[in-house]
Amino acid sequence: MNATTQSTTPSAVDDQDASPAAVPPAPTFDDLGLLPELLRAVKDNGYTHPTPIQTQAIPIIMAGKDVMGGAQTGTGKTAGFTLPLLQRLARHASSSPSPARHPVRALILAPTRELAMQVHESVVTYSKYVPLRSVCIYGGVDIKPQIAELREGREIVVATPGRLLDHVQQKSVSFAAVEVLVLDEADRMLDMGFIPDIKRILAMLPKERQSLLFSATFSNEIKNLADSMLKAPQLIEVARRNAVSETITHRVYPVASDLKRSLLVHLLTHDEEKAKQVLVFVGTKFGASRLAVYLERQGIAADAIHGDKSQQQRTEALEGFKSGRIRVLVATDVAARGLDIDDLPHVINYELPHTAEDYVHRIGRTGRAGKQGDATSLFAPEEKQRLADIEKLIKRQIERVEISGFAELASAPPERAPSNRGHKREHLERAREKARERDRALTLDGNRPAGRELPTPAAHVPRLDPRLPKLDFDPTKPYVNKPGGAEIAPEKPSPTRPQRPVAALLGGLGKK
DNA sequence: AAAAAAT
Numbered sequence: 001m002n003a004t005t006q007s008t009t010p011s012a013v014d015d016q017d018a019s020p021a022a023v024p025p026a027p028t029f030d031d032l033g034l035l036p037e038l039l040r041a042v043k044d045n046g047y048t049h050p051t052p053i054q055t056q057a058i059p060i061i062m063a064g065k066d067v068m069g070g071a072q073t074g075t076g077k078t079a080g081f082t083l084p085l086l087q088r089l090a091r092h093a094s095s096s097p098s099p100a101r102h103p104v105r106a107l108i109l110a111p112t113r114e115l116a117m118q119v120h121e122s123v124v125t126y127s128k129y130v131p132l133r134s135v136c137i138y139g140g141v142d143i144k145p146q147i148a149e150l151r152e153g154r155e156i157v158v159a160t161p162g163r164l165l166d167h168v169q170q171k172s173v174s175f176a177a178v179e180v181l182v183l184d185e186a187d188r189m190l191d192m193g194f195i196p197d198i199k200r201i202l203a204m205l206p207k208e209r210q211s212l213l214f215s216a217t218f219s220n221e222i223k224n225l226a227d228s229m230l231k232a233p234q235l236i237e238v239a240r241r242n243a244v245s246e247t248i249t250h251r252v253y254p255v256a257s258d259l260k261r262s263l264l265v266h267l268l269t270h271d272e273e274k275a276k277q278v279l280v281f282v283g284t285k286f287g288a289s290r291l292a293v294y295l296e297r298q299g300i301a302a303d304a305i306h307g308d309k310s311q312q313q314r315t316e317a318l319e320g321f322k323s324g325r326i327r328v329l330v331a332t333d334v335a336a337r338g339l340d341i342d343d344l345p346h347v348i349n350y351e352l353p354h355t356a357e358d359y360v361h362r363i364g365r366t367g368r369a370g371k372q373g374d375a376t377s378l379f380a381p382e383e384k385q386r387l388a389d390i391e392k393l394i395k396r397q398i399e400r401v402e403i404s405g406f407a408e409l410a411s412a413p414p415e416r417a418p419s420n421r422g423h424k425r426e427h428l429e430r431a432r433e434k435a436r437e438r439d440r441a442l443t444l445d446g447n448r449p450a451g452r453e454l455p456t457p458a459a460h461v462p463r464l465d466p467r468l469p470k471l472d473f474d475p476t477k478p479y480v481n482k483p484g485g486a487e488i489a490p491e492k493p494s495p496t497r498p499q500r501p502v503a504a505l506l507g508g509l510g511k512k
Numbered sequence: 513a514a515a516a517a518a519t
Contacts (some may be wrong), residue, residue, distance in 0.1 A: 192517065
């Protein structure tokens with residue numbers, strides 16, 4: 001916006017505004033009254049000017065007030081609460097080596113492991129010169145080192161709710177001395193059904209404390225949550241809700257869904273701009289893995305990140321991407337919110353997200369902090385409604401870019417579209433996938449979908465989804481459910497009684 | 513409609 005007028009003298013008044021007298025000079029971090037130790041850490045990181053949310057939030061949080069914050073990632077929100085939080089704790093920090101002198105004084109809750117790690121990183125960065133220690137608590141990894149760290153004494157705990165409650169049960173953490181609670185991405189927590197966990201944790205905290213709640217949206221549920229946990233909160237809101245960065249160029253490429261893979265490879269290899277790193281969003285976990293493998297086979301360094309991957313795999317994929325070893329990171333919406341990947345120039349939606357709001361979150365990975373960003377979406381005819389919803393939400397028409405050989409097929413009826421186009425291999429793959437889907441429906445659902453005919457034996461290739469645990473019994477035969485495994489029932493079941501679907505068996509085993 | 517999170 002005012003990039004050209006951005007003065008080299010930090011104290012210069014921004015005279016772009018209509019009423020210069022009313023506009024204070026752009027604040028620097030020095031103006032915020034932060035401790036020298038914190039300022040030093042900020043400067044080590046190369047920051048001189050706080051973002052708008054930091055300018056607003058830091059004094060309010062330092063004053064000990066409760067906060068309801070509406071800010072998206074990339075606005076400097078994390079430092080906006082980390083710095084004043086450290087400042088408050090540092091005032092009575094204990095430099096004693098005794099663990100007993102380091103009880104948990106601040107609790108920060110985040111919805112995903114990656115987000116928790118990021119917040120923790122920020123805490124570590126800014127607490128460099130103050131005697132405060134922190135730990136990141138999340139699932140999917142060995143719990144013992146976490147217990148050991150908590151035993152040593154940590155003033156600041158950044159955690160995902162599930163594992164934290166695990167620690168509560170094991171009595172490896174005490175909340176008796178908690179002074180500040182931060183709930184980050186509360187809307188996400190709500191979506192993920194974390195609210196019961198959050199309520200349980202809240203009930204264990206001292207009543208006398210400062211609470212900060214951050215959420216990208218303000219639904220009634222969020223407001224209720226805020227009412228139950230905040231006292232006379234100050235409202236901080238920078239970016240307009242669902243605001244989309246102005247520096248992002250949006251594009252959609254019309255294409256038949258069967259050809260999306262080919263188009264993606266085409267874009268990744270032909271478009272000079274996209275010879276760089278790209279984050280690709282897909283709709284399903286399976287789809288993410290499949291696409292990453294496909295890209296690897298095409299000679300493009302790719303990896304997938306999603307919730308069915310082990311924590312180590314997720315960390316590896318993210319590190320690989322950040323280090324540049326991986327060129328294309330294929331992700332589900334695990335990465336849509338909060339994932340902070342610096343200077344990401346391109347985001348591709350391989351599939352349009354189910355809700356328009358998710359589009360905003362996904363493309364929020366690019367065009368950060370005034371940088372130029374590209375949001376490209378592959379747009380199949382059946383996604384028409386989704387695109388309409390997105391355009392309505394972001395209040396702009398997205399440019400259609402038609403690529404010869406792809407766009408024509410997108411306007412043809414989907415069934416006929418890809419035929420005799422020299423994509424036989426893909427066709428085969430597609431057919432195989434269809435067969436797999438059919439198998440899944442048959443073997444796992446037990447009941448045929450209403451009105452759907454059984455495929456003819458020739459078309460029906462009996463094969464179970466390879467991701468599922470191997471069954472050492474015939475799912476079409478009657479069974480009994482025993483602790484430790486399933487067995488074919490020895491006795492003949494009543495012929496009049498319908499069999500329980502296999503899905504019920506698998507579900508039952510999963511819970512045991 | 514899909515994904516995320518404790519085992």
